[in-house]
Amino acid sequence: MTKAAKVMVPAIKVTRLHKTFNCCKALDGVSLDINPGEMVALIGASGSGKSTLLRHVAGLAVGDSSAQGGSIEVMGRPVQARGRLASDIRATRARIGFVFQQFNLVGRLPVMTNVLTGSLGRLPSWRSLTGLFPLEDRERAFDALTRVGISETAWQRASTLSGGQQQRAAIARTLVQRAEIILADEPIASLDPESSRRVMETLATINAEDKTTVVVCLHQVDFAIRYCPRTIALKKGQIVFDGASSDLTPSALRDLYGAEADELSAPIQGSASFITDTALAVAG
Amino acid sequence: MNTAIDTARLSPPPRQSLVKLLAWGVIFATLAWSWSGAEIRPMALITDGANMGTFLADFFPPNFHDWRYYLEEMVITLHIAIWGTALAVVCAVPFGLLCAENVAPAWINQPVRRMMDSCRAINEMVFAMLFVVAVGLGPFAGVLALFVHTTGILAKLFSEAVEAIDPRPVEGIRATGANLLEEIVYGIIPQVMPLWISYSLYRFESNVRSATVVGMVGAGGIGVVLWEIIRGFYFAETCAVMLIIIATVSIIDIASSRLRKLFI
Numbered sequence: 319m320t321k322a323a324k325v326m327v328p329a330i331k332v333t334r335l336h337k338t339f340n341c342c343k344a345l346d347g348v349s350l351d352i353n354p355g356e357m358v359a360l361i362g363a364s365g366s367g368k369s370t371l372l373r374h375v376a377g378l379a380v381g382d383s384s385a386q387g388g389s390i391e392v393m394g395r396p397v398q399a400r401g402r403l404a405s406d407i408r409a410t411r412a413r414i415g416f417v418f419q420q421f422n423l424v425g426r427l428p429v430m431t432n433v434l435t436g437s438l439g440r441l442p443s444w445r446s447l448t449g450l451f452p453l454e455d456r457e458r459a460f461d462a463l464t465r466v467g468i469s470e471t472a473w474q475r476a477s478t479l480s481g482g483q484q485q486r487a488a489i490a491r492t493l494v495q496r497a498e499i500i501l502a503d504e505p506i507a508s509l510d511p512e513s514s515r516r517v518m519e520t521l522a523t524i525n526a527e528d529k530t531t532v533v534v535c536l537h538q539v540d541f542a543i544r545y546c547p548r549t550i551a552l553k554k555g556q557i558v559f560d561g562a563s564s565d566l567t568p569s570a571l572r573d574l575y576g577a578e579a580d581e582l583s584a585p586i587q588g589s590a591s592f593i594t595d596t597a598l599a600v601a602g
Numbered sequence: 603m604n605t606a607i608d609t610a611r612l613s614p615p616p617r618q619s620l621v622k623l624l625a626w627g628v629i630f631a632t633l634a635w636s637w638s639g640a641e642i643r644p645m646a647l648i649t650d651g652a653n654m655g656t657f658l659a660d661f662f663p664p665n666f667h668d669w670r671y672y673l674e675e676m677v678i679t680l681h682i683a684i685w686g687t688a689l690a691v692v693c694a695v696p697f698g699l700l701c702a703e704n705v706a707p708a709w710i711n712q713p714v715r716r717m718m719d720s721c722r723a724i725n726e727m728v729f730a731m732l733f734v735v736a737v738g739l740g741p742f743a744g745v746l747a748l749f750v751h752t753t754g755i756l757a758k759l760f761s762e763a764v765e766a767i768d769p770r771p772v773e774g775i776r777a778t779g780a781n782l783l784e785e786i787v788y789g790i791i792p793q794v795m796p797l798w799i800s801y802s803l804y805r806f807e808s809n810v811r812s813a814t815v816v817g818m819v820g821a822g823g824i825g826v827v828l829w830e831i832i833r834g835f836y837f838a839e840t841c842a843v844m845l846i847i848i849a850t851v852s853i854i855d856i857a858s859s860r861l862r863k864l865f866i
């Protein structure tokens with residue numbers, strides 16, 4: 319009885335979020351629910367508010383205070399409400415892995431240290447500030463690097479890696495973090511098609527194997543359809559579509575975006591086999 | 603017709619020429635204005651030429667009879683510079699971070715900046731005189747003088763380096779749930795480290811130079827020797843000491859600038 323009555327706590331719950339920058343409204347009453355274990359694509363033309371939305375969910379930015387609602391909850395814990403961050407925001411951030419378009423690794427530090435920073439949220443200060451990471455975390459970091467396929471670069475400076483490798487290092491950081499949610503802001507926008515494919519596959523595998531909720535901003539609808547069962551589409555700060563990615567036919571896109579649709583539906587170039595067996599098995 | 607247009611395009615617009623002319627005017631006006639205050643008398647160089655000749659002759663040959671003593675004092679001068687710089691570097695790290703706009707809020711960094719401004723504004727000689735009164739004659743007063751002045755300088759240089767960092771890696775660290783100190787240790791310090799090291803070495807070079815003069819007010823080292831022999835008109839000895847200072851400072855400058863190149 320109790321089990322059936324128990325309502326699933328959404329992994330991410332955004333309620334009527336508004337964000338106004340000096341000039342314009344970047345988010346205009348965004349509400350959405352994402353369940354644990356989902357893999358969701360967030361699409362929209364440049365400037366539609368994708369990055370802004372993700373940064374709010376991670377508590378890296380705060381919404382308008384005047385707006386009604388404007389609250390965000392992650393795994394049932396408040397991130398922000400009415401333009402104020404929750405007081406335990408750092409504990410919540412530790413549960414959210416963020417993958418940035420520009421990787422945001424510390425270039426002068428070894429890849430290993432960059433990946434180990436994923437454990438900062440749960441380490442006591444004397445360990446983190448002296449760099450004495452426990453053996454267990456070091457092992458975890460190395461395993462994570464192995465899992466994303468770049469363990470041989472562990473002791474190289476992060477700045478010496480290729481774009482695709484840096485992005486996978488950033489994903490490894492979220493693994494060390496044991497993030498329950500991964501937010502990826504255009505993780506493949508600056509990568510070539512082959513690297514893009516590997517990064518998306520890595521995310522899909524993590525989503526399948528660890529049941530990690532993944533929200534990924536994308537520019538190309540093709541990738542969304544290929545890797546994410548669900549897509550949320552933004553336009554000028556408003557959600558204009560929220561449903562199965564397979565419903566996003568070219569004509570549906572033209573209805574949503576008009577001339578902007580071309581920007582989103584640029585085909586994936588290069589490779590023919592987009593999805594490896596693991597990812598396929600996962601999707602099925 | 604055509605050529606007229608072309609030549610006009612080849613020279614800068616009239617406004618720019620006017621500004622340039624004005625700038626030169628201001629420079630010459632300033633120089634003329636300070637002429638009498640500074641009592642510039644070029645003729646004195648010629649009329650007193652003979653005097654200066656005999657004065658210079660007294661310097662040569664340099665007298666290295668007491669070289670052991672001079673060297674010992676020179677090493678003490680180095681010690682003063684080393685400790686003055688080391689203490690300053692240690693203090694400049696927190697103060698530099700507190701001065702930086704992207705680390706501390708305005709109500710913290712404004713007062714700290716003003717404090718550092720005053721450390722910087724007052725010359726180390728002035729601090730040396732004050733510390734000689736406070737802690738007595740000797741090298742420790744020199745160390746304190748260099749320490750205070752250098753902290754002011756390094757804190758400013760350090761904070762400028764911090765303000766110029768790439769904010770994205772720091773945000774990457776913040777997104778893992780790190781606290782402010784962890785953001786600084788993992789996101790900021792690795793980015794500014796090469797610059798900080800280079801600035802510290804550069805200040806060490808200039809502190810070796812400054813340490814030779816703080817002694818003149820009694821704050822220890824070769825400066826004390828220099829002051830005494832100049833006052834006693836021992837010019838040959840003065841020349842020897844000056845040569846030792848020149849040699850030491852040059853060696854330190856060269857070594858440190860080599861070292862700095864490694865970090866940039």
Ligand SMILES: Nc1ncnc2c1ncn2[C@@H]1O[C@H](COP(=O)(O)OP(=O)(O)OP(=O)(O)O)[C@@H](O)[C@H]1O
Nearest residue numbers: 339340342344362363364365366367368369370371
């Ligand atoms: N820090 C900021 N200050 C001012 N305006 C901003 C800021 N960040 C975003 N904006 C504005 O908010 C709007 C949404 O920006 P956002 O970066 O979220 O778009 P996006 O969908 O991620 O675009 P892209 O695909 O180019 O990354 C844009 O109009 C942008 O100019």
Ligand SMILES: [Mg+2]
Nearest residue numbers: 368369370504
């Ligand atoms: Mg963006």
